[in-house]
Amino acid sequence: MTGSILIVDDDNAIRTVVVQALKREGHNVRSAATLAEMRRELERAVPDVLVTDVVLPDGNGLDIVEPLMERLPDLPVIVFSARNTLTTAVRATEVGAFDYLPKPFDLNALAQAVAGALERRRRAPAELPDADEATASPLIGRSPAMQEVYRVIARVVSNDLTVLISGESGTGKELVARAIHDLGTRRRAPFVALNMAAIPRELIEAELFGHERGAFTGAQARVAGKFEQAEGGTLFLDEIGDMPMEAQTRLLRVLQSGEFTTVGGARTIRADVRIVAATNKDLAQLVTANQFREDLFYRLNVVPVSLPSLRERRQDIALLAHHFLERAAEDGLPRKQLSDEAIAVLESYDWPGNVRELENLMRRIAALSRDSLIGAAELRGTLGEGGLATAQVRDEGIEAAIRARLARMAIEEPDSLTDGSLYDRIIGEVERPLIEAMLEQYGGNQLRAAQALGINRNTLRKRLDHLDIKA
């Protein structure tokens, strides 16, 4: 299908290329370089599709789209922008744009968007949420992979379609689920999360659907489940791949009928809840292995969002690192900066724990580093390292190293300070650097190291074997 297209962009090169490409597709194309020119062209003749940039010399393209939509509700507008943030993508959708393309874009993607716009030319635009509260961008990243994520989010905030987010641990699945809720029409109602991997399997159904008094041993009162708590809002089902089969069957029934029954009760309750599910497993593979219901998979996978691992979007690492250092400073930790070499170290690391690992590292650095400019050597010493660092024990002494370790645990794994494992962990971590430091001090002489430590030489040998220290 071909039609008349108006292209607005102040960049001559882009405008020329886009005009040529769309003419090749058989469209009738006009162009404008400013808002004023766009208005003049629109007065002359209303096109079938308007394609506009956001930042124009005499104003913001989005500001004109909103009033335009009121006047010409059937005109599909495609917005493209180099301001590749979630906020721009969502705002473009909110003001009524038909599609949003982050710059730089592929000409095929534009041709496809134009074809889609022409096809849906006569459809009324969907009802959209207010623009006022949707300005903060919770997700950081400008890589093409993240822009694709923003596009999908922008498409689902104004409807109730079920979303399935997949991605490795720490890639931001919960953050995306929250963004969909916070930017969407249900944002004034609750966002309720349940992690299937974090609760005993036999309690999952009661957690989801609630239970009546006496439904099982220990059920002393009626308890509302997550479906009821999320009424009118969003229910985030994390690690959905770990959901037991029976709970899967019940969930499927809710998705089909919009109703559920509490555990141990005849009570049927209507569920007005949007479902966003997440998984770090390959759900399709679980379906093949008969561990996940195929029909439920299709019910959940209406809009798939695939989050890239951090090593697949290395160009975002510096941006994220600065963001986390800034956040740490806002939380009262000392303000730190990274040297160019330090950023290069971060960019070459593989980040098995993804954004969460980067966030933890930046907080640790902010809390513990003595310099305000972090260098590459310091980062290398900290990356991927879990326990007490030998170098730190040697440089600062055991007491300072233990205090630093405790501070780090308080930030990264606060439970470990109270779960009864502390003595064994810290002693285990201290023993290695302690023995290594003593051996180093006495030039590898085990007898003198053992004397300094005040232990028998045979005990030292056993510990060396146990800790696999080559002496």
Ligand SMILES: Nc1ncnc2c1ncn2[C@@H]1O[C@H](COP(=O)(O)OP(=O)(O)OP(=O)(O)O)[C@@H](O)[C@H]1O
């Ligand atoms: N794009 C991003 N911008 C800013 N912060 C992010 C981004 N992605 C993740 N984070 C931060 O990283 C941490 C981990 O994110 P989140 O909990 O959403 O990951 P997840 O994929 O749900 O992890 P898991 O599978 O382990 O539950 C959070 O503190 C989150 O705020």
